[in-house]
Amino acid sequence: MNNPFTGSVHVRERACRGNIVPHAIRYLRYELRRALARFPRTAAFAAALALAVPLAASAQNNAVPARVTDRVNVSQVVTLNGNTHPLARAQYDQGAAPPDLPMNRIMLVLKRSADQESALQDLMVQQQVTSSPNFHKWLTPDQFGQQFGPADADIQAVTSWLTSYGFQSIKVSKGRTVIEFSGTASQVQTALHTPIHRYVVNGESHWANANDPQIPAALAPVISGFASLHNFPKKPASVRSGRTAAFTRTPGGKPQINFQGGGHGVAPADFNTIYNIAPTMTGSGVTIGVIARTNINVSDVQQFRSTFGLPANNPIIILNGPDPGDL
Secondary structure, eight states: OOOOOOOOOEEEEEEOOOOOOHHHHHHHHHHHHHHHHTTTOOOOHHHHHHHHHOOOOOOOSSOOSSSSSOOOTTTTEEEEETSOTOOGGGGEEEEETTTOOEEEEEEEOOOHHHHHHHHHHHHHHHHHHSSTTTTOBBBOOOOOOOOOSSSHHHHHHHHHHHTTTEEEEEEEEESEEEEEEEHHHHHHHHHOOOOEEEEEEEEEEEESSOOOOOEEEEGTTEEEEEEEESOOOOOOOOOOSSOOOOOOOTTTTTSEEETTTTTTEEOHHHHHHHOOOOOOOTTEEEEEEEEHHHSSOOHHHHHHHHHHHOOOOEEEEESSSOOOOOO
């Protein structure tokens, strides 16, 4: 298995000219914030929020107080519950991983204090209120990290602990929600008190931690968990149909797409009709970033735009780490 713990994240950017309009983008942002507000303590949402979503905020007048107030004693540990993959079960266990198994780009997820979380939720509401002084005032990732991330002393305490076990390539995200580091299975077992095992599920081989990791109790106020101690991929909830359907496209028709058998489809031009988009509202100059764990085939985008009479506009693909390919 080639480098199973790359933790690759794929980012796609597309300059939207001709089919997305500014007020639609604002609506999507609003809906995203509403969804995030319903899951304020979900680590994965918190990480994505700080890394990819600009947020409104008021200026911070006081320094963020440190939450790591005790000496880091590695003999006094706490367990991070819920950090073992559900398929890392005894029935699939094939034994311990080699001690030198590379585990690259492990993601340690940081957490906010209760006061920071409350302030963030309040700001997300203010950002959508036109009468608020924070209406549509965004933060850069660095500003977000300074206001809603752990204090400098807390970051130093965590990175020093990782360094003491020989972990390398330690990087703190600009939003201060994730600390990325690399090491081996042996280092993970020593530092986090969890062995890495091989699991075979439905004929597929995976590496994963066998139990919930443990960390020094002094660091618990700022550590939420670990996002990538295994290489079980996420599975899409959608199911691709094996059926094919022929259709005809009628430019300017209502609707544009008509399938054989009497069904209809929604095409990009139908968006303009449904939402009463004026011809002058082209979305020119607007860029949308899409975060994904897989790369794409640009030819699919080209074929889509050609099929629906849209001008050529290839996406810009930015890779964070090794190219994961089309998953």
